[in-house]
Amino acid sequence: MASCPDYTEYAKVFHGEASNGLLALPFQRPIEACRTFTSKVIDYVIESVSSKIANADLARLFTNTFPNTLDTTIFRTSCLTEASSACHHPLAFLITGDIEAMWLRDSANQLLPYVPYVNQDVSLKRLFLGALYMQAQFISIDPYANAYKAPSNLEKWAETPFPPALNHQTHSPGSTPQVYEFKWEIDSLASFFSLSYQYWQHTQDDSFVTSPIWMTAVERVLTTLQQEQQGTFDPVTGQVMPVREEFHQQTDRPTETQFQDGRGQPIKRTGMVRSLFRPSDDACVYPFFVPGNAMMAVELDHLDEVDGYGSQLIMDDANIPSLLSLPLLGFVDASDAVYQNTRRLVLSRANPYYFEGPLMAGIGGPHVPLNYAWPMSQIVRILTSNDDDEIKQALQWLVKSTDQTGLIHESVSVIEVKAGKDRYTRPWFAWANGLFGQAILKIYQEKPHLLSQ
Incomplete structure (x- = not known):
């Protein structure tokens, strides 16, 4: 409003009534007509809180400062x-x-x-x-x-x-x-x-x-x-x-x-x-x-x-780096409680790209069709697990995933596919093959009894 003073100058001048405290602090809120925004809710908060402050100067300071953005800016x-x-x-x-x-x-x-x-x-x-x-x-x-x-x-x-x-x-x-x-x-x-x-x-x-x-x-x-x-x-x-x-x-x-x-x-x-x-x-x-x-x-x-x-996108992809592979990256220890919670999520249907069927289970992703799981996710599961049963289950899925080619593929359908549709993607995927070899070596070194069963 044109009649309202410049608050830069207004703030320099005493406006009473003074507080009852030792400092006798002034009341520096503009009159209501000159406030740039008003809120009955905030005014109620000011009144309620300040009434409970025993020190009168402190109460006045709160009264002046808390609404200042709304009052003036x-x-x-x-x-x-x-x-x-x-x-x-x-x-x-x-x-x-x-x-x-x-x-x-x-x-x-x-x-x-x-x-x-x-x-x-x-x-x-x-x-x-x-x-x-x-x-x-x-x-x-x-x-x-x-x-x-x-x-x-x-x-x-x-x-x-x-x-x-x-x-x-x-x-x-x-x-x-x-x-x-x-x-x-x-x-x-x-x-x-x-x-x-x-x-x-x-x-x-x-x-x-x-x-x-x-x-x-x-x-x-x-x-x-x-x-x-x-x-x-x-x-x-x-x-x-x-x-x-x-x-x-x-x-x-x-x-x-x-x-x-x-x-x-x-x-x-x-x-x-x-x-x-x-x-x-x-x-x-x-x-x-x-x-x-x-x-x-x-x-x-x-x-x-x-x-x-x-909605929110809470998911993990099958490739590396991924949430599942964080211990492999040296970002977190596999025993970390937060990681274990994350692991349970991404290896479950809470992850929209986790697929499980009679032929395969694992994590897929937007890169491949729905209901296609990446064997790589089962490999990473092995590399980040210390549980014998979990490792054995992953090995069973992986063995069944090759479609009798003897190779690890990019992704594999978890269910029976219609005629004319590929059972898997990418017959030659060297990275996945090498990673599977790495998993076997880890089992050999740490859990050789799993390989002898």
Whole structure:
């Protein structure tokens, strides 16, 4: 509202009545008419909690700070109510406070304190969705930015699937009109995933997953992470590899720009993701920012593959690497309790690609027809088992799987096949043959009595 004071200045001035505490803290919430978003649920929480805080100054501090995002930073919104048929999805632009720009990281963390209450307030729930869609559209413009400017017309944005992607290698102030700051920070994208996951976790509302806006952003995040895993030098030729992100600017503060004309210090490919700036928006000295990579690892673990109907893809494929083969890869010990639970799942019908019939049993996959199990999965079962009965059962399946060719095939039908249809795929599959030999050697060394029976 035009009559509402600038909160930057408002916050500097005492507004009474003072608390009854020793510090006599002021009441710094704007009057209700000047609050940028109101929620009776949040107001109730403030009243309920503060009434139980004995220290009056502490209670006042809570009263001032907890609602501050809602009170002061919901800068521009569209379609937070569903009254208009023209509203395809909500949008919400949150400023950081005294800077009129929306940071991915900041806006996510600004909202997350309210996520336990979203199911009690429809408008609050749509505010979260609006922030999600806003972040997704910004990421679709360019995933390397950390902060963005408010679109002049959010209603227009709400009518379009998503803005066109922009492709820049050198990012500097002014290079993209919609971007406020182009500091590549891995935690920015992790924060987008965190907001998405925590909203879903509390609401079970996965409506945003079906939107091309959100899915396009996810795809661009994953592409960006893969690109930023690349080392500085080609491991074969030693040539300097091109980078997708460079940031440099004229400044007298070294934390505001990056080394090597904006590309950062040289790195060797390790699997970690390069990040030029920390969450403080200060330049990384070394581009592998460990906490940011750790956060992204956690959030990627939350990012399930879904089909838009609320289902999740919980499966294992028969090839290596696979969940079943993790001990072979040295990732986990075969006796690990979590691995054993995983093993039981993937070797059961809880795995949609586990097939069992009178002729064969094992794990298949999208690579071969349904009801075709890979003998390789039975081989891996042997290589990761210490159970005599399980190993003997796997050996029996494998022996029957060759269709009297004497070779291990790629996949074998677990049931009788119709005339003219192949009983198995790939008559010559050297990898599977060699792996079977490896399994026999392991049995020989560790359980020779199984081979003598």
